[in-house]
Amino acid sequence: MSEIKLMKGNEALAEAAIRAGLQGYFGYPITPQSEVMEYLALEEPKHNYVLLQAESEVAAVNMMYGAGGAGARVMTTTSSPGFSLMQEGISYIACAQIPCLFANIVRGGPGLGTIQSSQSDYFQATKGGGHGDYHLIVLAPNSVQEMVDHVYLGFKLADKYRSPAMLLSDGAIGQMMEKVQLPSPIEYKPDKPWATVGKKSGQERNYLTSLYIQPEEMEEKNIELQAKFKKIEENEVRFEEYKTNDAEIIIVSFGLSSRISKKSVDMAREAGLKVGLFRPITVWPFPANKIADIAARKQVKFFISVEMNAGQMLEDVKLAVNGKKPVYFYGRMGGIIPTPKEILTAVQERSRS
């Protein structure tokens, strides 16, 4: 049964995972996302999932590899420094093609950084993060409701493509409270003939590996993975447009900063500026084709990428626009959240120049 509640982003994420048929959670505490494991620990007696606090993020991601490889619906959540520690394991998971869900509740870096909200892990999330050629399916929620919806979607896409998926969220969305509609719980019945659950008599054993020592075999594996990524790019691009139809200025923004930019669009419209917002929901696969279409529109004068980092998605926007229109940037770093007014001022300055 679906229900409506007032919930913190991290708790909503945890509740959504339970309802989406979570079977295993392996994690390590780190601010600002520890509420996920705390919520799951409190709820544990009522459900059948396995919850284990690992000795490190390194161990947690490898428990995911084991449990996910053995066919379970598994999730871990962490924040930036912890997600860095998981990269090795994610590379193995991507190659061995184990479906599982990650959430990075991003905080400002580099290094130990700050516990305040940031979007400075965009490169790490969308460009692979670990060694080798691979991608995760990356969803960027901008509300507590989407923390819930993207857990369902992330699990679904992970299974569909035998691929790791992730939520690229941030500390503010993790900590803020909003009204959410929680969907009905689903009964999860995995169909994973490749899983290591014990060799069936008369059949070949299952084994999961990322080792292909002969370069010809490794290239073959890479071709297989790239074909999968291409399929994901063709089928799974998601985005939201706000007042872009007649817009002369396009703000491109994801996650929390897109939420703020929406307000800036309204303020700009009141001031007589035709501004629209283009918001990638999947930051990988990136909605490059759609941005290219918008760039081709006559009335569009320029793009401005608004992010809480030093300009990371900016590179993808520039590639998509491909020189057809100018692409500018406005951002704050280190855990500072820009105000709608600040963004509006940046847009106005560019439109005057």
Added chain:
Amino acid sequence: MKEGYKLIYQKPKTLRKKRMHYCPGCFHATTHKLTMEVVEELGIQEKTIGVCPVGCSVFAYDYMDVDMQEAAHGRAAAVATGIKRMHPDKIVFSYQGDGDLAAIGTAETIHACNRGENFTFIFINNGIYGMTGGQMAPTTLEGQKTTTSPYGRDPKKVGLPLKMCEIVSQFDAVAYVERVSCNTPANARKAKRAIKKAFEYQIQGLGTTFIEVASNCPSGWKCTPEESLEWLKEKVFPYYPLGIFKNPEEK
């Protein structure tokens, strides 16, 4: 079978028909065989899931005919934890070398043991990094020469070799710890008995079971297989004595 011949030995059906890549005289081949004999004798081939490491036995899944996962270097204990927690009714083992289990994976090993994860460690301790060409391991003996300790291991610089059986037998949740070897037929039989006991204790749900095989590495030690057996007796066993360090009764 030709008339007049009697079958007295055959390799277990749980070993795949695949030529092993191990060097002549290496105990990996023996330990693979013993482990798979145990799986066959216990009739658990369809319930067993193995985890192989990074090291010489990285290809163990090519030889062992059970479901397997290949782990990142040092992470086999975490991977095995994930599998066993999801499938407590299955028999799970990790098969790891000394660099894997006692250097890069020490944290995962110690914590899995402390939690009493109900799977079996099969730990091949040959005192050297075999696959990468003979570098110093956490278990390289004092004074032993390797490519990264060309003048012999100096404890003042890098400490003394780690004694994993002695360490993990301290944990309450660890059920059974034994160090065995395969240097003689009698010891190989003892090793097999130990692996079998470990699997049986796991089936009974007694907690972590840990079998260390004091092994050789003729290629890395730069000696003949025969000389490697001498080195085991003269140098390895005095520092790494064979025997049971913990029995379930003592829990």
